[in-house]
Amino acid sequence: MKNKKQKIYLGVALIVLAASQLLTHFYRPYIYANKISDFGFADTIGSLVSVIGFCFFVWGFKDYSNKEKNKHILLATIIYSVVWEPLGWLGIHGTFDWKDIIASFISGAIALALKEIVERSISAEPHERTRAVAKGS
Numbered sequence: 001m002k003n004k005k006q007k008i009y010l011g012v013a014l015i016v017l018a019a020s021q022l023l024t025h026f027y028r029p030y031i032y033a034n035k036i037s038d039f040g041f042a043d044t045i046g047s048l049v050s051v052i053g054f055c056f057f058v059w060g061f062k063d064y065s066n067k068e069k070n071k072h073i074l075l076a077t078i079i080y081s082v083v084w085e086p087l088g089w090l091g092i093h094g095t096f097d098w099k100d101i102i103a104s105f106i107s108g109a110i111a112l113a114l115k116e117i118v119e120r121s122i123s124a125e126p127h128e129r130t131r132a133v134a135k136g137s
Contacts, residue, residue, distance in 0.1 A: 010060025077108030
């Protein structure tokens with residue numbers, strides 16, 4: 001049984017992933033076809049949502065402590081920026097682009113901010129505070 005936080009995390013993950021697909025399939029071709037400079041946004045859509053989509057999707061299925069979630073964000077950011085993106089530089093996967101590395105770090109920062117918003121909004125609810133006091137936290 002999913003708790004309210006898990007449902008929110010899964011909902012955000014699905015919205016972010018759907019938005020990235022829409023942007024990739026409609027926005028990116030439009031920008032390229034019309035030679036519009038969007039400062040690299042069209043090129044980095046996948047990287048901008050990578051950490052958010054992955055972490056929030058995982059948290060939608062299992063409740064983790066705040067400390068564990070922070071570790072997930074850090075690990076996902078490192079994997080996407082330091083491991084995944086350089087595979088393009090080595091010719092193993094896609095194309096290497098410094099903007100994608102920066103976008104992965106931005107995705108990690110956004111994931112951290114969104115996680116804090118979710119955690120604070122849920123813990124601000126009266127029944128959650130009562131449960132936390134009863135547990136002694």
